[in-house]
Amino acid sequence: QQPVQSPQAVILREGEDAVINCSSSKALYSVHWYRQKHGEAPVFLMILLKGGEQKGHEKISASFNEKKQQSSLYLTASQLSYSGTYFCGTERRGANNLFFGTGTRLTVIP
Amino acid sequence: SQTIHQWPATLVQPVGSPLSLECTVEGTSNPNLYWYRQAAGRGLQLLFYSVGIGQISSEVPQNLSASRPQDRQFILSSKKLLLSDSGFYLCAWSPNHHQPQHFGDGTRLSIL
Numbered sequence A: 001q002q003p004v005q006s007p008q009a010v011i012l013r014e015g016e017d018a019v020i021n022c023s024s025s026k027a028l029y030s031v032h033w034y035r036q037k038h039g040e041a042p043v044f045l046m047i048l049l050k051g052g053e054q055k056g057h058e059k060i061s062a063s064f065n066e067k068k069q070q071s072s073l074y075l076t077a078s079q080l081s082y083s084g085t086y087f088c089g090t091e092r093r094g095a096n097n098l099f100f101g102t103g104t105r106l107t108v109i110p
Numbered sequence B: 001s002q003t004i005h006q007w008p009a010t011l012v013q014p015v016g017s018p019l020s021l022e023c024t025v026e027g028t029s030n031p032n033l034y035w036y037r038q039a040a041g042r043g044l045q046l047l048f049y050s051v052g053i054g055q056i057s058s059e060v061p062q063n064l065s066a067s068r069p070q071d072r073q074f075i076l077s078s079k080k081l082l083l084s085d086s087g088f089y090l091c092a093w094s095p096n097h098h099q100p101q102h103f104g105d106g107t108r109l110s111i112l
Helices: none
Strands: A004-006 A009-013 A018-023 A030-036 A043-048 A054-057 A060-065 A070-075 A084-091 A104-109 B003-007 B010-013 B019-026 B032-038 B045-052 B055-058 B064-070 B073-078 B087-094 B107-111
Touching: A004 A084, A009 A018, A018 A084, A018 A104, A030 A060, A030 A070, A043 A060, A070 A084, B003 B087, B010 B019, B019 B032, B019 B087, B019 B107, B032 B073, B045 B064, B045 B073, B055 B064, B073 B087
Parallel strands: A009 A104, B010 B107
Antiparallel strands: A004 A018, A018 A070, A030 A043, A030 A084, A054 A060, A060 A070, A084 A104, B003 B019, B019 B073, B032 B045, B032 B087, B045 B055, B064 B073, B087 B107
């Protein structure tokens, strides 16, 4: 039931773009995205509730393809502060909880 | 505004000892509450969640248990800790399961 994230890790230079993918084998109701800095708790970024919905947060945006049971997180013009591990959390219809992916470690270097 | 408190921040316990981690939420009522465990460099594993007082759902069979004695209090317990119980324990809350989850600062548990 755990969604699969790819890539597992990525290194970017400041200003470069990245895409993080999250896919599930189960039908999804929503997808949540979180970022966790080393040694800290995860912080909520955005939630996508409808198929095809796209949302944005600063220069970070996401899409949700309900039919393909996939979501992608887009980071544009990356900043040093974007470094961390990104998790997607998937919600199935009728469930009261999220299943989190294994995470994607993003490192932005000067 | 809502806040979540989790303590202690770090804990070192011997194998076989009991455990009690506490989480409280302020500024909201009837929240959904969650306990997660995160092994070093790994993802978030949901352990328990609760949608109301006395209502606990367990996701992973283990020697841990959870209780919700009050609306905004969530407790994670064990009678006898195992080495495999080491990890970073996170409590989270949300208004309901469709809403974002907000995490406490976590408890880093080491079993010796």
